[in-house]
Amino acid sequence: xxxxxxxNGVSGRSVLTSPISDEPFLDADxxxxxxxxxxxxxxGIFQFTACLCLYGVALFLMPLLAPVLHAESEGMVKTxxxxxxxxxxxxxxxxxxxxxxxxxxxxxxxxxxxxxAIVKYYPESKTAPDAQFQLAKVLQQxxxxxxxxxxxxxxxxxxxxxSKFEDSVAEEITIANAFLKGAKVKFLGIPMVPSMxxxxxxxxxxxxxxxxxxxxxxxxxxxxxxxxxxxxxQEAIATYQKLLDKYPNSSACDDAQYQIGxxxxxxxxxxxxxxxxxxKESQNNYQDFLIQYPNSEKMRQAGENMKTMVxxxxxxxLRIARFYDxxxxxxxxxxxxxxxxxxxxxxxxxxxxxxxxxELKALYGEDTLRVGQERPETGERLVQRRRLQAQVESSxxxxxxxxxxxxxxxxxxxxPRPQMKGDMRDTKPIPLNEPPPQAPxxxxxxxx
Numbered sequence: 335x336x337x338x339x340x341x342n343g344v345s346g347r348s349v350l351t352s353p354i355s356d357e358p359f360l361d362a363d364x365x366x367x368x369x370x371x372x373x374x375x376x377x378g379i380f381q382f383t384a385c386l387c388l389y390g391v392a393l394f395l396m397p398l399l400a401p402v403l404h405a406e407s408e409g410m411v412k413t414x415x416x417x418x419x420x421x422x423x424x425x426x427x428x429x430x431x432x433x434x435x436x437x438x439x440x441x442x443x444x445x446x447x448x449x450x451a452i453v454k455y456y457p458e459s460k461t462a463p464d465a466q467f468q469l470a471k472v473l474q475q476x477x478x479x480x481x482x483x484x485x486x487x488x489x490x491x492x493x494x495x496x497s498k499f500e501d502s503v504a505e506e507i508t509i510a511n512a513f514l515k516g517a518k519v520k521f522l523g524i525p526m527v528p529s530m531x532x533x534x535x536x537x538x539x540x541x542x543x544x545x546x547x548x549x550x551x552x553x554x555x556x557x558x559x560x561x562x563x564x565x566x567x568q569e570a571i572a573t574y575q576k577l578l579d580k581y582p583n584s585s586a587c588d589d590a591q592y593q594i595g596x597x598x599x600x601x602x603x604x605x606x607x608x609x610x611x612x613x614k615e616s617q618n619n620y621q622d623f624l625i626q627y628p629n630s631e632k633m634r635q636a637g638e639n640m641k642t643m644v645x646x647x648x649x650x651x652l653r654i655a656r657f658y659d660x661x662x663x664x665x666x667x668x669x670x671x672x673x674x675x676x677x678x679x680x681x682x683x684x685x686x687x688x689x690x691x692x693e694l695k696a697l698y699g700e701d702t703l704r705v706g707q708e709r710p711e712t713g714e715r716l717v718q719r720r721r722l723q724a725q726v727e728s729s730x731x732x733x734x735x736x737x738x739x740x741x742x743x744x745x746x747x748x749x750p751r752p753q754m755k756g757d758m759r760d761t762k763p764i765p766l767n768e769p770p771p772q773a774p775x776x777x778x779x780x781x782x
Contacts, residue, residue: 551584
């Protein structure tokens, strides 16, 4: 606390006084003034009470000032309170024209406020859908992509019969594509980081409000791309497949079929799959693509991708064969070597597999590498087994007229069926029957 000097009428002496009163800081005996302390305490209570009253007045006035901040579907935007006549015209069409003039002259904020006011005060007029569409366009041109998207969504939900329906869907796709290409999500008006999740969210919202639009198929395809970029491989494949099932006549079907094969290819080539099934699925989908869409511009790329996968698959199979070869399991190694030769006959891996099989035969003999029965059937036994099998199969026909199956294969004795216990007495333990006691046999000594 600061103090000031004041002359109390005594010559050559100054007394310290408080700034809140003329009471001296010290009494005549040099102690603190009790009156001054009482006034200081009362002064602090007064300050606290005044602040509390001002806070209560602010809480009371805030609901009265709330109309200054009004919210539409695209978020909270601070604007001036519009008059009931919106510029004095009192006509929605005239106010719409005035808002358009504001937008053309570069007064974006005023144009946005005018379009919002038209939708708010004339929601049932014919001008309201056009005002909402123009509001979204102005926000989009201003760079507020999220606000523009919400404005388009409000138009589609509030006025689904508008003539701007397809145009709004197309603009929504354009905004979502911007996020798909790396547009940054804004936080407090500041661009932060790119968000594939935002693109996915927007594509889903478009499909929810306009699943029968002429742009629905391309939206479904882009949704798959958004999932693919996030690493959601299986979800992306399901999304592409849904496009093929739901929109089979769309021009995006060939791209969807190609992407299914490509996603499976990436799974197999990057080693995320535990076996070669992903590469096999990729080849099957590429083959379907080549058959169903022979005029697609991606035909050449699909063929090159299949060659790459064939080389990868043959190399993987050869490595498996060499693993068993190193483990001295020559029969298993021979199986995989032969698989490479059979499936990829023109590849370098097939040549290497043939060379290694010949080396194993020379080292360990052909019998060591033979896979199958240890004792192959002779020709006579094989003919007899096949004849007996044919007779048994013929006897099973409905119009068969010959010896019975029993006469062919002989009598088959079936094992007796176990007897079921139906009485609780049957579950009692079997009593132990001890053998009867026997009389001791007296041994007589043998005379020499």
